[in-house]
Amino acid sequence: MTLLLLIIVLAVVLVAIAGIALVATPRRRRTPVAPPAPRPTADREATPPEASVDTLPAPVEEPAAPVRERPEGTASRLVRLRQRLAGSQSGLGRGLLALLSRDRLDEDTWESIEDVLITADVGVQPTQELVERLRTRLRVEGHADPRAILREELVALVDPDMDRRLQVTGSDGKPGVVLVVGVNGAGKTTTVGKIARILVAEDRSVVLGAADTFRAAAVDQLATWGERVGVEVVRGPEGGDPASVAFEAVKSGVERAIDTVIVDTAGRLQNKQGLMDELGKVKRVVEKQAPVTEVLLVLDATTGQNGLVQARVFSEVVAVSGIVLTKLDGSAKGGIVVQVQRELGVPVKLVGLGEGPDDLAPFSAEAFVDALLG
Structure with missing residues (x-):
């Protein structure tokens, strides 16, 4: 009995010594494992970030000098003058020619001619003068070409002798x-x-x-x-x-x-x-x-x-000293050319024919009348 107790006490002592030794022994820390460095790919540069610090800035481009245009000359402007006016004013010319080409020019016909001219803003006084001259010439010249006579009288009405030059030159060296x-x-x-x-x-x-x-x-x-x-x-x-x-x-x-x-x-x-x-x-x-x-x-x-x-x-x-008529191609009342010249005693010098940068042309009485008559 005494021997059994001795063995039990000895076992308890050994277990206690083993526990104390286990607690006193320090634990080893686990060293963290660094993740593997990423491999360079086609869209990722392998150059370290520090390499971009000294990169030169991109050069600043100088603004391009504006391209200067070469404006259109006078000759081509006059060609377009005839084309544009023929499109907008031809109704006046066609109406007059249709009336003057009738077999019999009675009073009703002459009144219709007057109406066409006044509607086109030629003015009452210039209209009466033109009709009187047409009546006289067609009566005297008989079988003459009505178109040729009408052209001559319209050109005279617009007055080709007016000085339509732009006075853009100074004297004594001044502009x-x-x-x-x-x-x-x-x-x-x-x-x-x-x-x-x-x-x-x-x-x-x-x-x-x-x-x-x-x-x-x-x-x-x-x-x-x-x-x-x-x-x-x-x-x-x-x-x-x-x-x-x-x-x-x-x-x-x-x-x-x-x-x-x-x-x-x-x-x-x-x-x-x-x-x-x-x-x-x-x-x-x-x-x-x-x-x-x-x-x-x-x-x-x-x-x-x-x-x-x-x-x-x-x-x-x-x-x-001069008139510039704009939007003449957009009006069927080209007779305003005659009336404004009569009113002021100064010539129409330029006419606007559209929205383009070169749609401004020197006015020509002959070109204007030819455009009216088509």
């Missing part, structure tokens, strides 16, 4: 100065840009004055026209004094020995006296630098009789 005026919406700014193209095609040097300071869009539009043909545009602050801008433009033209300065003025209603007085001021201020050689009044051909009212007022303020 020619062209003042462009008109009401809102007639197409003044576009006309200025197109005249510049005509002059550049003739190898003249040109400066444009953006004196329509009340419309930022007009100034930007003119700058675009100038950029396309390499012409300088003098501009001032928005809402600034138009006379000051016009003065600076002409001054620049004088100092640089430019051939022609064209001044775009603000559109104004002919019944606003204050605005009309301002236009007179622009002309007076400009002439402190150089004489104004041409005052062009831009008229919308589609306005008909209202255009005549505008023409009278503008002519009184700035002594208009």
